[in-house]
Amino acid sequence: GNSVTQMEGPVTLSEEAFLTINCTYTATGYPSLFWYVQYPGEGLQLLLKATKADDKGSNKGFEATYRKETTSFHLEKGSVQVSDSAVYFCALNSGGSNYKLTFGKGTLLTVNP
Amino acid sequence: DAGVIQSPRHEVTEMGQEVTLRCKPISGHDYLFWYRQTMMRGLELLIYFNNNVPIDDSGMPEDRFSAKMPNASFSTLKIQPSEPRDSAVYFCVVGSGRAQQFFGPGTRLTVL
Numbered sequence: 637g638n639s640v641t642q643m644e645g646p647v648t649l650s651e652e653a654f655l656t657i658n659c660t661y662t663a664t665g666y667p668s669l670f671w672y673v674q675y676p677g678e679g680l681q682l683l684l685k686a687t688k689a690d691d692k693g694s695n696k697g698f699e700a701t702y703r704k705e706t707t708s709f710h711l712e713k714g715s716v717q718v719s720d721s722a723v724y725f726c727a728l729n730s731g732g733s734n735y736k737l738t739f740g741k742g743t744l745l746t747v748n749p
Numbered sequence: 750d751a752g753v754i755q756s757p758r759h760e761v762t763e764m765g766q767e768v769t770l771r772c773k774p775i776s777g778h779d780y781l782f783w784y785r786q787t788m789m790r791g792l793e794l795l796i797y798f799n800n801n802v803p804i805d806d807s808g809m810p811e812d813r814f815s816a817k818m819p820n821a822s823f824s825t826l827k828i829q830p831s832e833p834r835d836s837a838v839y840f841c842v843v844g845s846g847r848a849q850q851f852f853g854p855g856t857r858l859t860v861l
Contacts, residue, residue: 672852679753679840679852680792725792735780736805737850739792 638663642726642740649716649747657711657743659700659726667728669693669702669709670737674723683711683724716747753853755841761859767829770856772841773822782842782850783816783826792840798824831860 643658661667668687672680684693689704698713709726726740752775762768774781782797796806798818806816813832818824828835838857844850 677854679842679854681852682849685849735799735844736782736794736797741791 638667638728638730638738640726640728640738640740642724642743644741644743646744646746649745651718651747651749652715653747655711655713655716655720655745657724657726657745659709659711659740661707661709661726661728663707663728663730663738665730667730669700670727670729671698671700671709671711672725672727672739674725674742676722680725716745718747718749721745721747753841753843753851755839755853755856757856758854759857759859761861762831763861764832765830766860767827768831768835768858768860770826770828770839770841770858772824772826772853774824774841774843774853775822777821778843778845778851780844780850781818781824782844783824784840784842784852785837786840786855787837795826828858831858833860836860 639662641660670685671683673683674680684695686693686702689702692701700709700711723742723744725742727737729737754773756771779800783795785793795808796816797804801818814828816826836859838855840855841853842850
């Protein structure tokens, strides 16, 4: 079956530091890959996505590249801000007639001033 | 935000009581999902509908849980009877195929 493994948090960084949150996956076929972000007391919001190998998703300074050879989709940002503090979820959708999202367990990021 | 309204936002009830969670997706999407989020188990898909028809309910934990979608603008998730282990945040999510899925704000359920 499908599965997503994220690095365990929490991750604590100082403002302007470089961020990497690792994500690897197991899936049949050719999944689409996503990063979602959850701010306190809210639902998840799509941060970025990639639908095929070698695609790079990007948004708000965050980037992730779909690596089929390593089955990875690591999230990066060159300079984090306090407002980036949130929980980040890696997810996949294996497509076909199955539109279920499989999520990782989430990584809590705290950015200090 | 695709405009998903969930009610109530918070629910506190006692064990054994019936709980009904409601979802009103404002925008037109042909898929609707119910997820549950807890610290221990993370995000779990409970059930999803396509064009108001239940497609996969294999994530529904047991017979105490039921979900309906009588029309494209309304869905309910019912727990009867409720138990403390049902305490979680329940999200209603809408989407169209493999495109982005939009989460509602969630209902935080506490069963005492």
